[in-house]
Amino acid sequence: MIDNIDNLKEILQTINIRLSHQRLKLLEYLVQNKTHPSADEIYLDLQKELPSLSKATVYNTLHLLQEAGLVNALSIEDSESRYEIITESHGHFKCTSCKKLFDFRLNMQEIESTDLADFMIEERDVYFRGLCPDCLKADQEESEK
Amino acid sequence: MIDNIDNLKEILQTINIRLSHQRLKLLEYLVQNKTHPSADEIYLDLQKELPSLSKATVYNTLHLLQEAGLVNALSIEDSESRYEIITESHGHFKCTSCKKLFDFRLNMQEIESTDLADFMIEERDVYFRGLCPDCLKADQEESEK
DNA sequence: TTTAAATTTATAAGCATTCTAAAAATGTAA
């Protein structure tokens, strides 16, 4: 769980990931942009600083950071995956109107089912869909007409 | 929430979906095969009964049934979506070893977050990943050697 | 600085899904 960009180098070294300019920049980007960016968004933004950047590197690095447990991929029914740096446990809400993605605080460890007594749970994702406050309000004003 | 195939015709007519052989067969297939099939699996299986079936029809019909609220699409980090007929509220567990998908009983209405007080929640998905009992056992036996 | 190994790059390839236009099926009204 990474909160700041001060010790990204040390973090990569600790988990035995070779340092490269691209990897550090990508990790830094995810720490600074908690916007659930897609691979393409990351690519387009980082290209400004790293003109030679290749899309393959973005995907390679995202996979690497996922395996290292630093990054999480969200597949909340889009054709493209979205990525986030791993922080504290939280759920994701997608507004079906404006398509925005929201984090919400949720202790996923509390979610249990007797059916899973003999399973080993390693990862948990909670995805909700519906209308965000802004779109809900717009919807209500529309129907009042 | 559909439990049997007796009144599929009536169900489609009630929600104003025109009857077609393909639609009925696909709906019947999902009622009988609670295996979270992919579009391709549905296509290959139904082709046996409907030799002229096209993949576009499978996708068209799945989308139609989703909009009608009869079918749910699961995107639990596979490249391909998986589909299920809507039944009672439940979560999904994917074994990262054998790749099997398991349902588990869970009242998702109970999952709440104060952060969502002003949101309108319309759909909820809970995806867990880890090891199923069989793979967990195999894993333990392996490490005992 | 040298060198072997790992990483990055550009491009091609793969694959699930969507699009398109023509053919076939459906349902309504006579």
Next chain:
DNA sequence: TTACATTTTTAGAATGCTTATAAATTTAAA
């Protein structure tokens, strides 16, 4: 039942995200 307008199905092309490949570059240790 029949005719007909509308909807659905079909086959194949197209799209778009992701992965694979092989050469060029970079990394890090000696």
